[in-house]
Amino acid sequence: MxxxxxxxxxxxxxxxxxxxxxxxxxxxxxxxxxxxxxxxxxxxxxxxxxxxxxxxxxxxxxxxxxDGVGTLWSNVTYRRAYAASLKEQVPYPVGLVELDCGVRLLTRLVDLPHEGAEVGMALTVDYREVGDHGVVPVFGPAKTVLPAVPLV
Amino acid sequence: MAAFASAPGAVRGRAAVVAVGNTLQGELPGMSADEIGVEALRVTLQQSGIQKSQIDGLITCKSYGGFGIDTEIGRLAGLNPAYSATLDYGTCNFSLHLAVAAIEAGLASVIAIVYGTNQRSAGNRFTLPLGRQDDASVYGFLNVAGVAGMAFQRHKKLYGTTEADLGEIAVSQRKYAIDNELAIFRKPLSIDDYLAEPYLIEPLRRADICMISDGGACLIVASADKAAELTGTPVHVMGIAQQTGLRDRQNADQWMRPWIEQVAERIYPAAGIDRADVQALYIQDPTSVWVMQMLEWYGFAPFGGVGDAFRSGAVGFGGKLPLNTNGGQLSEAYMWGFLHLVEMIRQLRGEAGARQLEPFRVAQYCSTYGMLKAASTIFSLDRS
Incomplete structure (x- = not known):
């Protein structure tokens, strides 16, 4: 090879x-x-x-x-771009969110306060463009939202 | 002793490491990954006096780029062994345990474990996502340090661990590497130097992450009978243990790697010793965080107490329990843990040159396969 x-x-x-x-x-x-x-x-x-x-x-x-609600398991901030496509994005925060439904989802963190993310903080989903991927789920500090209408 | 003889993983010297060897590390342009592996085999045979014709087993592990397959290595090395196999994930302990199992089953009695990689020359930038393509591609979650950084960030919150605590690991290992001609990083590193390094993936720095390198390593493992024929100083495998966490992040706290604890519970009964009997410790270290986690799960430091364990002299350079005396992957080279065992065998045999420790007889090697598996082996110069 x-x-x-x-x-x-x-x-x-x-x-x-x-x-x-x-x-x-x-x-x-x-x-x-x-x-x-x-x-x-x-x-x-x-x-x-x-x-x-x-x-x-x-x-x-x-x-x-x-419901796009959960808590932050942990987070990191990429200061270095490990791929050419990420050069425009550094520094960027990545987190693992533990959703109330039980799923653990890797995500970008958005709208963080000046002091940054904190392990255990409450998070709410949002939908934003990331890189060339169009609109994808991201998470930011919890807001008061109406629960999703369940599609039983 | 007899009461433990049937403990899971109780090998008790029925297999032993009889020879180790390595190539240069760093950049080896002009050699394929498999040629580097075969070069490690050649060096090992030459230095040990073991003949190629005495090898009846070959275990390889897949290296970066898909190389390292037993059928290819066997052809290149001119071997027709009775038994051969390849693991998709070598990381040394797993290859060693497969060799022990093959010896225990009688499939082979003198097994060469061969690993070679040209990943530095081939352009591995360590950007594999360790898991999911979508995480890597969509969210930029690349490099083992992404996962390790998350584990450390949570550890800081849960236990109050500081970055200066974590830095003790890289600093200690660098002190050993200064005397290691094979090591890629030999420049002295203080805690202040460490803290002054910029973050790569915050909260981790350059010194927390191993350096991709080319290189090869080889171990020859034999049954007790063959070991006695082949060398005057066999290093006996006393006990082995493994545990997986294959469900990945469907498991709670997967990146704290809690399944390592199950290996810790099994390994000492397997070897028939207490943790306090371990005289030198080797922990595979793609990142410093893995060392922190394993020191804690195996009980060599309390949770949150790793920094103090180094500062008090309990573990590390100049301390009571030597740790990664080659400099580990953080300072020496990224060889999937193979060089930890090469170093450990040489230390036990008193062949470690400038880094030689006071003589000791029992050592433990702990490793993991990323976020999915853990393994440990205990070795002794004495069979009982």
């Missing part, structure tokens, strides 16, 4: 190409909705998107809109 082929394995391709499993997630997010698969058999809400429930192994699931 040549050095060029090896380089191609480096996963900084942009924009991200959704998979068969997670296309619905990204498409819904672009329209301002946060949806995950809920298992029809055991009700486990899973992420990453997959064809099988990791709890009960059932293949039957339904996409469910969830």
């Amino acid at each position: 040549s050095a060029e082929t090896a380089r191609a394995e480096v996963s900084t391709q942009t924009p991200y190409l959704p998979t068969e499993d997670d296309t619905r997630f990204w498409q819904s997010a672009a329209e301002g909705h946060l949806l995950f698969q809920k298992c029809d058999q055991c009700s486990y809400i899973r992420w990453p998107a997959a064809g099988v429930c990791p709890e009960c192994l059932s293949r039957a699931s339904t996409w469910l809109e969830v």
Whole structure:
């Protein structure tokens, strides 16, 4: 394998190409909705998107809109661009949010106060353009929002 | 002793490391990854006096770019061993444990573990996302230090750990590396120097993250009988333990890597020793955060107490428990942990040159595979 082929394995391709499993997630997010698969058999809400429930192994699931609220598990700030496509974006904050529905979602943090993010802070989803990816879910300090209307 | 003999992972010297070797580290242009691996094998055979014809097992691990497959290495090295295998994730402990299992099962009795990489020359910028393509591509969550930085940021909040505490790890390892001609980083590093470094991925700095390098390493592992034939100083494998967290972030606190604790619970009964019997410690360190976590989960420091453990002289350079005496991956080279074992074997045998510690007989090696697996091995110069 040549050095060029090896380089191609480096996963900084942009924009991200959704998979068969997670296309619905990204498409819904672009329209301002946060949806995950809920298992029809055991009700486990899973992420990453997959064809099988990791709890009960059932293949039957339904996409469910969830409330975009949770808490910040932790965060970092990228001071260096590890890919050419990120040069315009540094410094940028990345966080892992633990959603109230149980899903842990990696995200960009937005609208942070001057002192920055704090582990455990309450977060609310928003939808913004990030890089070349169009509108994607991001999270900022919690705001008072009406809960999403459940799509039972 | 007999009561522990059936403990899970109780190898008790039925396998031993009989030889180790390494190539130069850094940039090795003009050699393929597999050629670098075979060069490590050649050096190891030459220095140990073991003949290629005595090798009846070959275990390789996939290296950056998809190289390092046993069928390719075997062809290149002119080997037709009775047994061969490749792990997708070598990180040394896992390759070693596979060799021990193969020896225990009788599939082979003298196994060469071979690793080579040309990832520096091939342009690995360490931008693999360690997991999910969408996180990397959409949100810019790249480099092992992204995950490690999150784990440390949370650790600061939970335990009050400071960046100066974390810096003790890189500073201690650099002190060892100054005497290591193989090491890429040998410039003295103080805590003030460390704190003055700019963040790369805040809260982590350059010195918290290992340097991508080319290089190769080789270990030869043998059954107890063969080990006695091949060397006067076998280093016995006393116990092994592993645990995974394969469900990744569906697990709570996955990046604190709590499943390491299960390895910590198993490894000492497996080896038939107490943690206090460990005389030198080796911890694989793609980032300094991994060292902090393993010191805590294995019980060498209380949670939040790693900085004090170094400052009080309990662990680290000049301390009671030597740690990563080659400088680790932070200062020496990024070899998926293989060079930790090369160093540890040489130290146990009294062959570590300028870095030689006071003689000791028992050592522990702890490693992980990213955010998904942990493993540990305890070695001794004595079988009982």
